[in-house]
Amino acid sequence: MANGKTKLELTWIGKDNRPKLEPRILVEDTAKSHHAPFRTGKNDIFDNRLIFGDNLLALKALEQEFAGKIKCIYIDPPYNTGSAFTHYDDGIEHSLWLSLMRDRLELLRRLLIKDGSLWITIDDNECHYLKVLCDEIFGRNNFVANVVWQKRIQPDMRATIGAGHDHILVFSKDLSAFKSNIKLLEQTDEQSNRYKNPDNDPRGPWVSADFMAKGYRPNQMYEIVTPSVKKYVPRPGSCWRNVEPVYKQLVEEARIWFGKDGSSVPRKKTYLSEIEGMAAWSWWPNADVGHNQEAKKESNALFGVENAFETPKPERLIRRIIYLSTNPGDLVLDSFAGSGTTGAVAHKMGRRWIMVELGEHCHTHIIPRLKKVIDGEDKGGITEAVGWKAGGGFRYYRLGPSLLQKDEFGNWVISKEYNPAMLAEAMCKLEGFTYAPSDTAYWRHGHSTETDFIYVTTQTLTREQLQKLSDEVGESRSLLIMCGAFRVKNLDEFPNLTVKKIPKAVLNRCEWGKDDYSLEIQNLPMKAPEEDIVAGAPATGKKPRSKAERRASVQQPSLFDLPAGKGGAK
Ligand SMILES: C[S@@+](CC[C@H](N)C(=O)[O-])C[C@H]1O[C@@H](n2cnc3c(N)ncnc32)[C@H](O)[C@@H]1O
Secondary structure (H helix, E strand, C coil): CCCCCCCCCCCCCCCCCCCCCCCCCEECCCCCCEECCCCCCCCCCEEEEEEEEEEEHHHHHHHHHHHCEEEEEEEEECCCCCCCCCEEEEECCCCHHHHHHHHHHHHHHHHEEEEEEEEEECCCHHHHHHHHHHHHHCCCCHHHEEEECCCCCCCCCCCCCCEEEEEEEEEEHHHHHHCCCCCECCCCCHHHHHHHCCCCCCCCEEEEEEEECCCHHHCCCCCCECCCCCCCCCCCCCEEEEHHHHHHHHHHHHEEEEECCCCCCCEEEEEEEHHHCEEECCCEEEHHHCCHHHHHHHHHHHHCHCCCCCCCCHHHHHHHHHHHHCCCCCCECCCCCCCCCHHHHHHHHCCEEEEEEEHHHHHHHHHHHHHHHHHHCCCCCCHHHCCCCCEEEEEEEEEEEEEEEEECCCCCECCCCCCCCHHHHHHHHHHHCCCCCCCCCCCCCHHHHHEEEEEECCCCEEEHHHHHHHHHHHHEEEEEECCCCCCCCHHHHHCCCEEEEEEEEHHCCCCCCCCCCCCHHCCCCCCCCCCHHHCCCEEEECCCCCCCHHHHHCCCCHHCCCCCCCCCCC
């Protein structure tokens, strides 16, 4: 290929730019955390987490502790529709949206356990691009389904062809592991009512299916004689479902139906009492899982009409997702939490949860909502259906500040907001150690293995201090020392110690001091230089004033319109 690319991929402007994220620490604000005053049983869950902040930094902050541990991730990101909502800015350039989603999806995939799955609600605006993006990140072979959720109850009269559905893209970390654990759905009354018992079978109501199957298998081509002595052979191009001995056994157990007069083509019975459940399929009607209006009503009931959240999802929808993909006690994550539906539903279903939300509604909506759930004051949504009463709790965290900040001379120094414990925790994260300060040994702030430890100090260490540390660590263990400075020429004297200076040792690891990687429009980069301006957009030389004007001037073309190598799909 001319540009050297050999694989099929979706490309877009800025695809190659990747942020070098700082793994922040999470700082609990206990005044905003909440838990029930009593344990109600042994299954109460208190260690749920609500994180206030940008989800890219939050996911990076969670990575070390939760990589490979999350069973179900549900996200409902801004759909990139360009309409302005009160609670968040939903309009963003197409390419930028893809980049921002890519960075988050890569982290989300790392957090999933082997049989875990990701469920994303999205509309037609970005769905098909997002599918290709997820194929690239998860592998096409790990695509599970594109579920069609009937979100409306009637057509939108203003639209040409109104969207009655959203998509739910489902990807697994490992399809075969996910398949072996996905749950069956309970039969609906409508499905159960199809089972009848015309022959008073003592095993109860049943339905029947053709005993013929497509294809030719020589040992499934025998003749069947009905009770009324009518003879049948398989139709051309078909064979019987089972070999003859199995058929005979089924007849003996009265599991074959030949019609009321015993002369029809044989059919195999399936009993209602033996059905374990129904496999889910990709059509989710609103009668089964709710719709937008139901979600709005739930939001009105929780927050009042004046303060209702604008784009909530119905609790029944999230219940279906969590039910299919998890067991009680499993971890559920939503990094675009909105009004907190996922956490509320997961809590009521006895799952552990983590939510991330950047908007102020984290405080005005999510905290009050989850408090109501915990205190048994939320009687709406799925409460009654799952028999939820009360209990458990959550911890509220903010992202810690950036570890490094520039001093008045432009040098990177440790932020004044960091106390020694925060510094030790941050260094553990950066160096890949588990933060676990010891009560007995001052130099043990964390460990990477049973014999490898880390010690963090801003002090300048002398030769004597290093000698003492080396003696205490001993020959069978090793210690990484992150310190302000050290006064020793030859560190080879201490083979069990590795000594690094902070901040120098970590300076190039990531971007420092960057707080906002959010999807909000004000974080768009400056308009591209001349050569990036797309053909067709007139260059007036004037600066665009309004958001709409600016959008029009840097018109985002279809990705397929771009010349190869300039962001066009190959
Ligand atoms: C469609 S809403 C989710 C609604 C949610 N499913 C519910 O039922 O309430 C999307 C949410 O993502 C949040 N969001 C957008 N960008 C974010 C970011 N970078 N970090 C964290 N949250 C973000 C928005 O503030 C908004 O609340």
